[in-house]
Amino acid sequence: MTRVYNFSAGPAVLPEPVLRQAAAEMLDWQGSGMSVMEMSHRGKEFMSIHAEALHLLRELLDVPANYKILFMQGGAIAENAIVPMNLLRGHTSADYVDTGEWSKRSIQEAGKYCTVNIAASSRASGYTHIPPRESWKLDPNAAYVHICANETIGGVEYHFTPEVGEVPLVADVSSNILSRPLDVSKYGLIYGGAQKNIGPAGLTIVIVREDLLGRSLPVTPSAFDYGEQAAADSMLNTPPTYAIYIAGLVFKWIKARGGLAAMEAHNRAKAALLYDYLDSQDFFSSPIDKNCRSLMNVPFRLRDATLDAKFLEGAQARGLVQLKGHRVVGGMRASIYNAMPIEGVQALVAYLKEFAAQHG
Ligand SMILES: *Cc1c(COP(=O)(O)O)cnc(C)c1O
Numbered sequence: 001m002t003r004v005y006n007f008s009a010g011p012a013v014l015p016e017p018v019l020r021q022a023a024a025e026m027l028d029w030q031g032s033g034m035s036v037m038e039m040s041h042r043g044k045e046f047m048s049i050h051a052e053a054l055h056l057l058r059e060l061l062d063v064p065a066n067y068k069i070l071f072m073q074g075g076a077i078a079e080n081a082i083v084p085m086n087l088l089r090g091h092t093s094a095d096y097v098d099t100g101e102w103s104k105r106s107i108q109e110a111g112k113y114c115t116v117n118i119a120a121s122s123r124a125s126g127y128t129h130i131p132p133r134e135s136w137k138l139d140p141n142a143a144y145v146h147i148c149a150n151e152t153i154g155g156v157e158y159h160f161t162p163e164v165g166e167v168p169l170v171a172d173v174s175s176n177i178l179s180r181p182l183d184v185s186k187y188g189l190i191y192g193g194a195q196k197n198i199g200p201a202g203l204t205i206v207i208v209r210e211d212l213l214g215r216s217l218p219v220t221p222s223a224f225d226y227g228e229q230a231a232a233d234s235m236l237n238t239p240p241t242y243a244i245y246i247a248g249l250v251f252k253w254i255k256a257r258g259g260l261a262a263m264e265a266h267n268r269a270k271a272a273l274l275y276d277y278l279d280s281q282d283f284f285s286s287p288i289d290k291n292c293r294s295l296m297n298v299p300f301r302l303r304d305a306t307l308d309a310k311f312l313e314g315a316q317a318r319g320l321v322q323l324k325g326h327r328v329v330g331g332m333r334a335s336i337y338n339a340m341p342i343e344g345v346q347a348l349v350a351y352l353k354e355f356a357a358q359h360g
Helices: 016-024 044-061 076-086 102-108 228-231 240-255 260-281 303-316 340-359
Strands: 067-072 093-098 117-120 145-149 169-172 189-193 205-210 299-303 332-335
Touching: 016 240, 044 067, 044 240, 067 076, 067 228, 076 189, 076 205, 076 228, 093 102, 093 240, 102 117, 102 169, 102 205, 102 299, 205 228, 240 260, 240 299, 240 332, 260 299, 260 340, 303 332
Parallel strands: 093 117, 093 145, 145 169, 169 189
Antiparallel strands: 067 205, 189 205, 299 332
């Protein structure tokens, strides 16, 4: 068996020890005689898996007691609608900061439910930076302020938590959750799909301040009503049981590696290796402003785009896969989530050097 270095933006690489444990437990989870996939979600075995995953996530992110953690389904794109349905609370508008493809998607969807005020946008610059907080035009009557904490496609990330006063701050953290410590108390709500930095697709994580619950629009489907899901301990409908089990193993893996501070050090070391090389020569380049570069998703370009296909072919031959950039930005993109070992980034940089020497 040969495992590749998988730079996919998502679904993405998972820690190998987690996959091995899941394989070992596939037919018989801890003497239960069943696979986790075969368990009743209300049985004592799965209830213990669910409770432990919740507990570990609360511990890793140091989630304050007045926040609920919900395990839902539908992914971040569903949350783009679920957030306004739940958080408008009698308001008619919400503020959105536009930093790229995923913010645009959130804005489009929210427009079905409320008036969207674009508080700031980096569109004019081609989404290569985060608009500085001083430039935002916030509305004190907005239901909430929405940001995308890490633009998975464009590769810009917030390296600050915006101060927005009394209005709840909402963040799509799909692609950087658990990559480093996060002060949950600064947010009204954070949400993200699991398939970037946590586990299999199908699980969506929502962490919401309790005082925001219970005022959803009457048309809100029960399964997507935060208040109803919180009251039912995320078991109003059948939760994505196997994805929760894997997420729990990933949480345990992160804890064993020293928690989020250790993850941050690991992720900063990997990102520095790649960005430092990109900045050190002119065959490859990063289009993103230095103070907004994502630690998780690193888009880069070849000086000569006619070599793109050859670059990808050579990468594939070395077991460096999924490096093609998203079609809207082109070029290349290396996603280097928690589970990407530093050896993967070292192998990538070695290949970049070799390719530049050959074709530069
Ligand atoms: C992947 C991604 C999404 C879309 O998630 P789905 O699970 O496909 O709904 C939204 N926002 C961000 C930041 C993402 O990385």
